[in-house]
Amino acid sequence: MEILTYTPEQEDFRSRLRAFCEAQITPFADRWEADHEVPRDIWRRMGRAGFLCPCVETRYGGLGGDFRHALIVSQELAATGQTGLAASLHSDVVVPYIDSFASDAQKRRLLPGCVSGEIVTAVAMTEPGAGSDLAAMTTTAVVDGDAIVLNGTKTFISNGVSCDLVVLAAREPDVADPHQAISLFLVEADRPGFKKGSRLDKMGWHSQDTAELYFTDCRIPRESRLGEKGAGFLMLMSKLQQERLVCAIGGIVAAERILAWTTDHCRNTRVDGRPLAKGQTVQFALVEMAAEIKIGRTFVETLVADHIAGTQIVVETSMAKFWTTDLANRTANRCLELIGPAGNLERTPIVRALRDARIMAIFAGTNEIMKQIAAKFMGF
């Protein structure tokens, strides 16, 4: 049963994007991984071709698409074998804050650049020592006349080195209730007092630029606040469903890609003259992984449909995030076993997939946080 149906325009979008990825991304993935960065220009090329921020309204330069576009981009980018080009983060996680909560003036000023790839965005929530606990945030935002003064440190920020614009979460120090103290701010990367730390060396996501961000008496104009003062926590909460759904999709498409590669490998590699895939242990492993992936995909697609319909699915999305990202890890580990010694070589694509899958269970709220959220909303 097809849960999601795509319009002819969306199918066309997919085939154009696939051709773009095959020509402009996949051949360079190994180099980006080794270089630990994605060239700035690929963002602009992707933007000019119409593949960034497809959900942004046409009057701000976007396609006016829906969340199915996000699923398509996620899927096609997963096939490129690199995670450095964090287009889903930019298009489906950060820019939606601007799209949903910015004033018309802010949107006119920023969104066209986000769509064209001239502006690369990052979202800065996590702090050293605070992790997934937003209420424990210590970065401060103090109003001083017509300016806001920012002080604090954020860490694990994807696109941290390449970003031109940061959606920053910071608190007003004299508001005691953490849920009413947080606001969001739009901080351009060239603001005095804003400094990017060095690129963090990571176990996986080698081509992704992850960095610490420092704010030291960083002054921004008052009109750089995004949305209502004190509404930051609510805004974050309202967008986390989509962020986690993006992660759940990421988990599924990663698992699908790993299994597809491994299945081909097991069909084409012979042991004692017989394809690996003819061995019963291998067959059962492939079937078990395929079953879990189909089950996971079916669930995630129903959530995509619900999300597009505007249904509140916090519980299900939390479940999907933890289950599919765990699935990606289980699948990667098991596939590595099936491949044998080649599973230790850097040139084997699923080696990268294995180390890249690991963090999925941790970012965007750890999988333990997902279970806490589900438990809370289920009334336990």
Added chain:
Amino acid sequence: MQILAYTPAHEDFRRRLRAFLEAEVAPHVDHWEAETHIVPRRIWETMGDQGFLCTSVPPAYGGPGLDFLYSVIVIEEISRTNHNGLAAPLHSDIVVPYIVAFGNEAQKQRLLPDCVSGRTITAVAMTEPGAGSDLAAMTTTAVEDGDEIVLDGAKTFITNGINADLIVLAAKDPGVENPHQAISLYLVPADTPGFSRGRHLEKMGYHSQDTAELFFSACRIPAANRLGEKGTGFVMLMDKLQQERLVVAVMAQAGAEFLLQWTTDYLKRTRVDERPRSRSQDVQFALVEMAAEVRLGRTFLDTLIVDHMAGRNVVVETSMAKYWISAMAHRAAARCLDLCGPEAGLERCPAARTFRDTRVMSIFAGTNEIMKQIAGKFMGF
């Protein structure tokens, strides 16, 4: 998102069935499980009289001619009574469909009305001692002798084996070498001379279910009792196994849903050190993890029900659903048992019965290993 399109008529049917089961079945389940190990025939008859059996049989043969969602409702509601003795889904959705699909007009006119009314209880006899899920290895023989067919052999693990009035029997023609062309299906009334039942088998679970061996010794039936074309038994069985395995998946899914609900309520209600057990993080995470798997299973299953109703071939997905959901149900049952603590050791704790009853679901209707073989084969491995 709602995948299954239940109508008010479906919901009304569910309400009436639930009321029936609560009044006529649930109060007796403990007795059947612990004492009689069988469900009395009158329950089948009452169920039939109220229109809850063989809901898919067409009106021309006494049935209501309803869609597969009614079958799903019956399986789910019986699962809510937390026992598996009343094997109405086996009768209605696994055995009788052979007669509906492959019986000739005379056979259907003669047999189906009583199947619908519950006066005829059916069983299907495929599995043999020593052959297990491997149909091609079957040894029960059917030899033509004039206008009659002579049956010889033994079948085992036959659900409804004691209550059954009519057996759909798979047997092979010893003169045909290719096992896939040697098997035919036969309709054997239980009062046929040469047919006898073995003892009621004692089982780890399914205590209220009558499971037995069946013996055929020079058992003669009229040639007119062959079901479908000669030699097409294997094809007929293959054709119906998708629904059989889907039925098992629904049963396992409903069992997991029942038990998780019960366990969740129990852990909210009972306290340790003044605090509901569901307040501790370990318990919460366990409940959430199980709830996630239960939802994943349900979503996948519902899409397969839609596909099955649309007549699509979903053999790979159904094999996957049968193995994954039955294994998931048993994992959940084992975990719920752990969460319940010492209470779970008591027969009165529903988790105890669900635990032992879900165990066999990964074994019957083709073991879960067979499910993986089938999926592997159809996936071209």
